[in-house]
Amino acid sequence: MALLELRDVYKTFPAVRGGQAVEAVRGVDLTVEAGEIVGIVGYSGAGKSTLVRLINALESTTSGSVRVDGQEITTLRERELRQVRLGIGMIFQQFNLFSSRTAWGNIAYPLEVAGVPRQEQHQRVSDLLHFVGLADKAHSYPDQLSGGQKQRVGIARALATSPSLLLADESTSALDPETTEEVLALLRRVNRELGITIVVITHEMEVVRSLAHRVVVMEAGRVVEEGRVLDVLSEPQRPVTRRFVGTIVDDEPDAETLAALRERHPGRFVKLSFRGHDVRQSEVFGRLLRHDVRFELVYGGIEEVQGDTFGNLTLALDGAPAAVEAAIRDVQDLVPTKELG
Amino acid sequence: MDLDTNLSQLWPLVWQSTYETLYIVAITLVLGGLLGLLLGLALYVTRRGGLYESRVANAVLNVFVNFFRPIPFVIFIAAVQPLARVVVGIGIGNRAIIFALTLAAAFGISRIVEQNLVTVDPGVIEAARSVGASRPRIIRTVLIPEALGPLILGYTFVFVALVDMSAIAGVIGGGGLGNFALQYGYRQFDTVVTWTAVLIIVALVQVVQLTGNTLARRVLRR
Ligand SMILES: Nc1ncnc2c1ncn2[C@@H]1O[C@H](COP(=O)(O)OP(=O)(O)O)[C@@H](O)[C@H]1O
Numbered sequence: 189m190a191l192l193e194l195r196d197v198y199k200t201f202p203a204v205r206g207g208q209a210v211e212a213v214r215g216v217d218l219t220v221e222a223g224e225i226v227g228i229v230g231y232s233g234a235g236k237s238t239l240v241r242l243i244n245a246l247e248s249t250t251s252g253s254v255r256v257d258g259q260e261i262t263t264l265r266e267r268e269l270r271q272v273r274l275g276i277g278m279i280f281q282q283f284n285l286f287s288s289r290t291a292w293g294n295i296a297y298p299l300e301v302a303g304v305p306r307q308e309q310h311q312r313v314s315d316l317l318h319f320v321g322l323a324d325k326a327h328s329y330p331d332q333l334s335g336g337q338k339q340r341v342g343i344a345r346a347l348a349t350s351p352s353l354l355l356a357d358e359s360t361s362a363l364d365p366e367t368t369e370e371v372l373a374l375l376r377r378v379n380r381e382l383g384i385t386i387v388v389i390t391h392e393m394e395v396v397r398s399l400a401h402r403v404v405v406m407e408a409g410r411v412v413e414e415g416r417v418l419d420v421l422s423e424p425q426r427p428v429t430r431r432f433v434g435t436i437v438d439d440e441p442d443a444e445t446l447a448a449l450r451e452r453h454p455g456r457f458v459k460l461s462f463r464g465h466d467v468r469q470s471e472v473f474g475r476l477l478r479h480d481v482r483f484e485l486v487y488g489g490i491e492e493v494q495g496d497t498f499g500n501l502t503l504a505l506d507g508a509p510a511a512v513e514a515a516i517r518d519v520q521d522l523v524p525t526k527e528l529g
Numbered sequence: 530m531d532l533d534t535n536l537s538q539l540w541p542l543v544w545q546s547t548y549e550t551l552y553i554v555a556i557t558l559v560l561g562g563l564l565g566l567l568l569g570l571a572l573y574v575t576r577r578g579g580l581y582e583s584r585v586a587n588a589v590l591n592v593f594v595n596f597f598r599p600i601p602f603v604i605f606i607a608a609v610q611p612l613a614r615v616v617v618g619i620g621i622g623n624r625a626i627i628f629a630l631t632l633a634a635a636f637g638i639s640r641i642v643e644q645n646l647v648t649v650d651p652g653v654i655e656a657a658r659s660v661g662a663s664r665p666r667i668i669r670t671v672l673i674p675e676a677l678g679p680l681i682l683g684y685t686f687v688f689v690a691l692v693d694m695s696a697i698a699g700v701i702g703g704g705g706l707g708n709f710a711l712q713y714g715y716r717q718f719d720t721v722v723t724w725t726a727v728l729i730i731v732a733l734v735q736v737v738q739l740t741g742n743t744l745a746r747r748v749l750r751r
């Protein structure tokens with residue numbers, strides 16, 4: 189049984205004086221298996237935040253079904269929902285730490301809510317502070333912590349009641365690249381070491397690439413594409429997905445870049461696409477070397493995704509026309525190629 | 530300036546009046562403060578997006594507060610005198626003044642409380658909801674602690690305003706420093722007596738303001 193199951197979920201915000209009603213989520217189906225990390229990506233206003241807030245019922249669902257661990261939550265009352273929320277952690281873009289409480293006090297809060305005895309609280313908070321590497325900051329207030337430290341406190345707080353599901357809404361968007369990597373690494377540990385299922389929302393494809401197993405693309409309240417990260421990155425179907433993929437993967441040079449490259453590099457331009465482990469670069473280049481051609485790598489790159497590699501490399505091949513033609517033919521059996529005009 | 534003064538015979542009355550002012554203001558601050566806190570909380574939580582969002586309740590509360598708050602205090606005393614007779618059993622004297630002050634303070638404080646609560650980051654309330662905290666618990670353990678610094682400053686401000694308002698107590702036979710200054714200073718052309726009362730009031734206000742600032746600073750850790 190899936191840990192999370194959304195069926196035909198709608199969320200409409202009623203019109204406020206003079207305005208129009210907003211259909212933030214329109215007919216979303218989503219299944220998340222236990223142990224997965226799912227990335228939900230989309231532009232601002234796509235309905236991502238609203239969608240996750242339906243999962244822990246911070247917003248009420250207009251219609252459709254939301255099942256958490258098999259339990260339908262759309263029909264529960266506030267009192268019962270509080271119980272469900274104890275089993276779902278959440279972290280936020282702006283961290284949302286209680287400024288009147290120390291790091292310790294922040295992490296202890298969910299335990300107080302859950303009615304955990306003092307002695308146990310003590311042990312748990314201490315363990316969590318160690319897990320997130322902030323044992324020395326236990327008595328610091330949020331305004332004495334850096335952004336990365338605040339988010340680590342946020343993560344510890346979200347994990348306090350040992351939830352099975354963690355919701356992360358733009359949890360690294362307020363952080364610099366280095367700190368982002370730290371927080372993503374911590375989230376990977378949360379998933380691997382604690383077996384916690386994670387739903388990350390982001391507008392940064394890089395976060396999806398480095399963290400998620402599966403990606404869901406949202407546009408205007410709908411899921412427009414989903415699949416394994418490697419598949420979606422290597423063969424994006426929808427324009428919005430292609431734009432997102434384009435932010436982290438160099439596909440091929442645009443016309444202007446191509447013209448500039450041609451001035452500096454002689455020969456024919458060929459794009460080679462690598463997908464997963466099927467083809468080794470060494471094999472492809474080995475084949476090219478059998479022919480009497482010179483080649484240069486002029487554009488592209490190789491990405492790492494969940495242990496797989498993929499990417500596009502554009503080569504400029506120079507030499508006798510017949511030799512170049514033979515070389516291109518030769519590698520065509522190994523990888524998809526495309527001649528750039 | 531004529532400094533002919535009766536001050537030397539009036540010292541016992543000075544201390545009696547100081548005590549009365551403190552007593553009136555303190556009781557008012559506690560009762561009005563509590564009432565104002567509840568009213569302010571109600572104004573806040575019924576707002577759009579609030580924990581107990583209710584357009585009707587919020588509109589009713591707003592009309593209610595806006596109706597009473599602008600009434601000048603000296604008129605307010607007279608207006609609530611019949612109510613004072615019912616509630617505290619008497620329409621004149623310190624008890625009646627405390628009653629009127631408490632009501633007036635509650636309306637004023639409710640706005641101060643509401644304004645300070647609005648500055649609390651909605652994100653922290655969301656965070657508390659996300660871990661399954663109940664709404665009353667959120668009010669008690671998140672909302673008020675997060676707004677505590679400004680709330681203390683707000684209540685300090687109210688204390689000073691109450692000292693000011695309590696000076697009018699004499700009109701319904703209440704006591705205190707204000708009444709003392711008017712009766713034994715101003716009406717007797719005894720400038721020294723007037724200024725003695727003034728200085729005590731100033732000293733009192735200073736001490737309270739300083740205490741409030743210190744407390745707020747400690748809470749805000751600045
Ligand atoms: N509480 C709300 N009331 C009214 N409209 C809202 C509310 N929350 C979000 N919306 C609207 O719903 C749409 C989706 O917003 P959101 O879920 O925050 O998108 P995202 O997280 O993808 O940027 C937006 O048009 C936004 O203005």
Ligand SMILES: [Mg+2]
Binds near residue numbers: 237238358
């Ligand atoms: Mg959002």
